[in-house]
Amino acid sequence: MTVQEFNDAAGNLERVVLSGPESASVEIYVYGATVTSWKSASGSERLFVSRQAVLDGSKPIRGGIPLVFPQFGPGILPQHGFARNQRWAFLGATEHGAGVAATFELRDTPETRASAWPFRFVLTYTVDLTAHTLSTIVKCENADERAFEFTALMHTYFGVGDIGRVVVEGLEGVAYDDKVSGEVGVREARGEVGVAANEDRVYRDVQGNVVVRERGGASVEVRRFNFKDVVLWNPWEQKAREMGDFADDEYHRMVCVEAGTVASSIALKPGQTISCGQLLTAQDAAI
Numbered sequence: 001m002t003v004q005e006f007n008d009a010a011g012n013l014e015r016v017v018l019s020g021p022e023s024a025s026v027e028i029y030v031y032g033a034t035v036t037s038w039k040s041a042s043g044s045e046r047l048f049v050s051r052q053a054v055l056d057g058s059k060p061i062r063g064g065i066p067l068v069f070p071q072f073g074p075g076i077l078p079q080h081g082f083a084r085n086q087r088w089a090f091l092g093a094t095e096h097g098a099g100v101a102a103t104f105e106l107r108d109t110p111e112t113r114a115s116a117w118p119f120r121f122v123l124t125y126t127v128d129l130t131a132h133t134l135s136t137i138v139k140c141e142n143a144d145e146r147a148f149e150f151t152a153l154m155h156t157y158f159g160v161g162d163i164g165r166v167v168v169e170g171l172e173g174v175a176y177d178d179k180v181s182g183e184v185g186v187r188e189a190r191g192e193v194g195v196a197a198n199e200d201r202v203y204r205d206v207q208g209n210v211v212v213r214e215r216g217g218a219s220v221e222v223r224r225f226n227f228k229d230v231v232l233w234n235p236w237e238q239k240a241r242e243m244g245d246f247a248d249d250e251y252h253r254m255v256c257v258e259a260g261t262v263a264s265s266i267a268l269k270p271g272q273t274i275s276c277g278q279l280l281t282a283q284d285a286a287i
């Protein structure tokens with residue numbers, strides 16, 4: 001197992017690559033602590049990053065696993081908060097029996113303290129790779145003298161061969177808010193949710209695990225920790241054309257299935273911490 005660090009042209013740390021058992025690997029940019037590649041034991045890439053993604057730290061990375069904190073969506077802060085466009089500190093990496101893990105840290109800055117969410121905080125983000133799993137767990141500490149609330153989410157872009165063959169399982173019976181139609185509290189009737197249009201849904205209080213499955217292909221199970229909700233998003237044709245950092249045809253090759261707490265917020269008193277995240281388990285075999 002190896003840990004490699006790569007610098008940018010200015011000589012600053014740009015990204016860390018962990019190579020785990022067999023052909024498993026994960027790449028993490030310190031900008032946003034954004035995971036930009038996850039290969040499971042077989043060496044197959046599980047995530048999608050747009051070929052038009054901007055990787056120079058001037059805007060959030062379009063793909064992989066951007067970390068949304070302290071605000072999901074639009075609100076008092078810019079869309080999806082500030083964590084995805086800050087440089088995180090790399091605290092180090094350690095091998096363990098089954099794989100290798102890297103830890104990153106983000107603290108409040110003068111800019112965040114001057115923002116509409118002005119609190120002191122410490123985020124500690126651990127990305128842990130084994131042969132068939134990737135876990136991404138963020139610990140949030142309230143380092144302020146005031147209580148605060150936040151929403152957070154792991155905005156995972158799964159790479160798929162053909163969106164027409166993709167189903168998301170585990171959402172049947174769950175109530176969702178549909179940001180495209182504006183409907184709220186709609187009950188999902190399907191055991192297998194396909195994507196054939198612009199979808200932007202917040203499934204609330206999902207009880208079990210969800211699985212992203214490509215018929216005749218691979219699947220990934222998404223297990224959440226202290227995260228209540230699941231967001232399903234695909235921009236589809238028109239919105240894809242409107243995004244400068246996303247190629248027109250790429251909506252066929254991705255689906256975002258995002259683990260977070262976004263329909264409600266997480267409250268922390270001074271000194272309190274919470275760890276939230278996801279465990280992704282890859283299955284290579286076609287079913």
Ligand SMILES: O=P(O)(O)OC[C@H]1O[C@@H](O)[C@H](O)[C@@H](O)[C@@H]1O
Nearest residue numbers: 079080155179200201231233258
């Ligand atoms: O373009 P952004 O800011 O990365 O957001 C992408 C999408 O992220 C999803 O999580 C939201 O539900 C969508 O509404 C949003 O369009």
